Amino acid sequence: MAKEIERKFLVSGKRWRLSADAGVSIKQGYLATMDDRSLRVRAYSDGRACLTLKIGQTALSRDEYEFEIDPAVAEEMLGQAIGTVIEKVRHEVEHKGFTWEVDVYGGRYSGLVVAEVELRDETDKPEIPDWVGREVTGDYRYSNQAMALSEGALRSSHEPQSQSG
Amino acid sequence: MAKEIERKFLVSGKRWRLSADAGVSIKQGYLATMDDRSLRVRAYSDGRACLTLKIGQTALSRDEYEFEIDPAVAEEMLGQAIGTVIEKVRHEVEHKGFTWEVDVYGGRYSGLVVAEVELRDETDKPEIPDWVGREVTGDYRYSNQAMALSEGALRSSHEPQSQSG
DSSP: OOOEEEEEEEEEESSGGGGGGEEEEEEEEEEEEEEEEEEEEEETTSSOOOEEEEEOOOOEEEEEEEEOOOOHHHHHHTTTTTEEEEEEEEEEEETEEEEEEEEEEEETTOEEEEEEEEEESSOOOOOOOTEEEEEEEOOGGGGGHHHHHHHHOOOOTSSSSOOOO | EEEEEEEEEEOSSSGGGGOOOOOOOOOOEEEEEETTTTEEEEEEETTTTEEEEOOOOOOOEEEEEEEOHHHHHHHHHHHHHEEEEEEEEEEEEEEETTEEEEEEEEEEGTTOEEEEOOSSSTTTOOOOOOEEEEOOOOOOSSSHHHHHOSSSSOOTTTTTOOOOO
């Protein structure tokens, strides 16, 4: 298994686009979710698809098992996802020796842009680019799982606030 | 995806062994379980391993996605299974045009023998061999998931009954 160690930040502005690649579109859904684990299916616009099992409750580091699967099977599985199928375009941005992944969300989360950097170990200190805003590592609302299941209080800019009380 | 349509029975006696193959040992564990779906990992003694996602609440028929995986990865995953890792030896028995799978359980369910027959469609009527006993299709206690999670009232012959009250 691989260890996934990453930090996550909100992104403000468009300066990151100056050094970003063209990006790849991703559709992803959750096939199973439990307290400490999730099973995710992803279909990429370049024709790849994968199934990923993540286990572990630490936000910064989780065990990750990933399998390449047939894209046609992934499409079928997306039809059986729990909650919303998340759509986003993922760009890569190189910055001072680290690769940042910038996810531009579409669909119901249109307007949200999030950057992640993968660390080699938990003590790694990547330099934070100036287009990066508030850190949301470990904030469950910004996990794709919470977004798919609508468990977070996160709202897209296009969604009106609900009236409480 | 494949459709899994099967009937399940208890087995009495050893007559089935007369026409059974040598069998293959199976270790299996559940990596995720929800109301209508489960993710299972299996390692076979012949070196194969697979990951299986089953979706659907009907006992007789469920959607099934199966992927061959690396046996070493399967072993790692078994270490992260929820509940008990089930051990059994699966034999195949041909009977009147149908293949019966006879599972001889080990470990905490030692003594339990269950036969399953896979149907081509829900109206298929396989002839029932005379070594087959009570039908338990749809009895959740005899699902491997319930056995792994100890959710059923099923007990092995080696386990004492608990005292209630």
